[in-house]
Amino acid sequence: MENLIKDIDIIPAEEAQACDFKTTEEQNTGKQKKLYIESYGCQMNFSDSEIVASIMKKNGFDTTSDYEVADVIFLNTCSIREKAELTVRKRLSQFNQIKKEKPEMTIGVLGCMAERLKDKLLEEEKLVDLVVGPDAYRDLPNLVKGAEDGDKGVNTFLSREETYADISPVRLNSNGVSAFISIMRGCDNMCSFCVVPFTRGRERSRDPHSIVKEAQDLFNQGFREVTLLGQNVDSYKWSPEENNKARLNKQGEVSKVYNFAKLLEMVAKVDPKLRVRFSTSHPKDITDEVLYTMKAYDNICKYIHLPVQSGNSRVLELMNRTYDRDWYLERVAKIREILGEECGISSDMIAGFCSETEEEHQDTLTLMDIVKYDFSYMFFYSERPGTLAAKKYEDDIPLEVKKRRLQEIIQKQTQHSLERNQMDIGQIQEVLVEGSSKRSDEQLKGRNSANKVVIFSKGDYKKGDYVRLKITDCTAATLFGEVIS
Ligand code: SAH
Ligand code: SF4
Ligand code: F3S
Numbered sequence: 001m002e003n004l005i006k007d008i009d010i011i012p013a014e015e016a017q018a019c020d021f022k023t024t025e026e027q028n029t030g031k032q033k034k035l036y037i038e039s040y041g042c043q044m045n046f047s048d049s050e051i052v053a054s055i056m057k058k059n060g061f062d063t064t065s066d067y068e069v070a071d072v073i074f075l076n077t078c079s080i081r082e083k084a085e086l087t088v089r090k091r092l093s094q095f096n097q098i099k100k101e102k103p104e105m106t107i108g109v110l111g112c113m114a115e116r117l118k119d120k121l122l123e124e125e126k127l128v129d130l131v132v133g134p135d136a137y138r139d140l141p142n143l144v145k146g147a148e149d150g151d152k153g154v155n156t157f158l159s160r161e162e163t164y165a166d167i168s169p170v171r172l173n174s175n176g177v178s179a180f181i182s183i184m185r186g187c188d189n190m191c192s193f194c195v196v197p198f199t200r201g202r203e204r205s206r207d208p209h210s211i212v213k214e215a216q217d218l219f220n221q222g223f224r225e226v227t228l229l230g231q232n233v234d235s236y237k238w239s240p241e242e243n244n245k246a247r248l249n250k251q252g253e254v255s256k257v258y259n260f261a262k263l264l265e266m267v268a269k270v271d272p273k274l275r276v277r278f279s280t281s282h283p284k285d286i287t288d289e290v291l292y293t294m295k296a297y298d299n300i301c302k303y304i305h306l307p308v309q310s311g312n313s314r315v316l317e318l319m320n321r322t323y324d325r326d327w328y329l330e331r332v333a334k335i336r337e338i339l340g341e342e343c344g345i346s347s348d349m350i351a352g353f354c355s356e357t358e359e360e361h362q363d364t365l366t367l368m369d370i371v372k373y374d375f376s377y378m379f380f381y382s383e384r385p386g387t388l389a390a391k392k393y394e395d396d397i398p399l400e401v402k403k404r405r406l407q408e409i410i411q412k413q414t415q416h417s418l419e420r421n422q423m424d425i426g427q428i429q430e431v432l433v434e435g436s437s438k439r440s441d442e443q444l445k446g447r448n449s450a451n452k453v454v455i456f457s458k459g460d461y462k463k464g465d466y467v468r469l470k471i472t473d474c475t476a477a478t479l480f481g482e483v484i485s
Pocket of ligand 3: 040041042043044045077078079080111112195196199200
């Protein structure tokens, strides 16, 4: 889920380690004050920034794309790798100058780094006024008011219930066609390398009715694609009894457990013209029921992000992923059996985890040969303080070895992406248009069901249209097509 770089499917090593960020856009609804948010990390974080913008809008703030005119600057941060945190530290030092010139400006650090470092951040970064964790955003207007009166504030309370279900997000950086919907928060998995369970807290699922309503509202506004977001969407679980007793009593709803397959179906039924995507699927939890639901609905996109991390069972065990190589390959075989060759599959990989041998690294490469991913997000291992791996294992693979292994993984992925794209040539595919291609205004960019970008000549088509194309050419990252009438 890391690095939402929409046009780049395979992220080169340097870029994978750099942290891409998104900023707010200019929005003028006549509010008194200006808010600038810069968001780092995964789609969940970008989605949270939309919730933050919504909360702040109700409290007198329009967004701006220019931090120099902002009354409040928020950095919504990521802790997943060391590099992500260093990028934010560097950015804060750049904001030092502007804070000197405009001392009345409020600077807040939100998100995972705020949660991980808590008040230490206030001590270490003198210009920071607020440190606010992912479950405390309802407190932001309060904290900002305090900061305006000179009180620095920290709220890193992690909740077992907060899902922001009632908050209608302000869509930021949106192409007006596709939007994200958070369906759950937190993570209970405790993969040994991962900081997320510490920064996002316990897993909790959002009321399915509020999710369907959000999807319906988006469709009514002209959106044509929603992506359901969670660290592990397959463990989505909600029941009126467990999650909201009052609701059960009021509406007399029968006891019923909603799992991810059920939710997926409910969202798919909003409208056949609303595409549904989801991310991320954990290999231990993805069920046949989910795969059959995907098959049953044309508007559920045939694409699964199924991060493997390593192709070696011993390393997977150390990572505490709770599946092994055979389990993973069985799940992939099931996807192919139920959804066929054309279903897109992508992965995340970590090169050079603690004690990984050359042979074990080779297992990752051979697994890739078997699965043939359409694309992958690839990283070298970065030890995170406080995680199980940091406590139990030595980070003993030298950096140059990690980087070399990562290069080998990237090289293999590039080759597979090209092969998989070449298989599409000659096929007729339906694409949802997202806007102009970066290269030319005469060309449009859309996505096929398998999440691949397709470029084609504009004709009379526009953003939000569904277009049938014949795929004529490709690179490792992009398909090219021609409209068929
Ligand atoms: N919930 C998702 C992952 C979210 S984090 C899942 O379980 O698949 C996104 C990716 O960052 C992970 O899949 C992993 O490949 C990578 N990552 C997480 N912690 C890392 C670390 N300490 N070093 C390097 N990469 C890491
Ligand atoms: Fe991290 Fe594992 Fe949870 Fe993904 S499933 S967020 S890798 S702990
Ligand atoms: Fe996402 Fe980074 Fe936090 S990947 S959950 S913003 S640590």
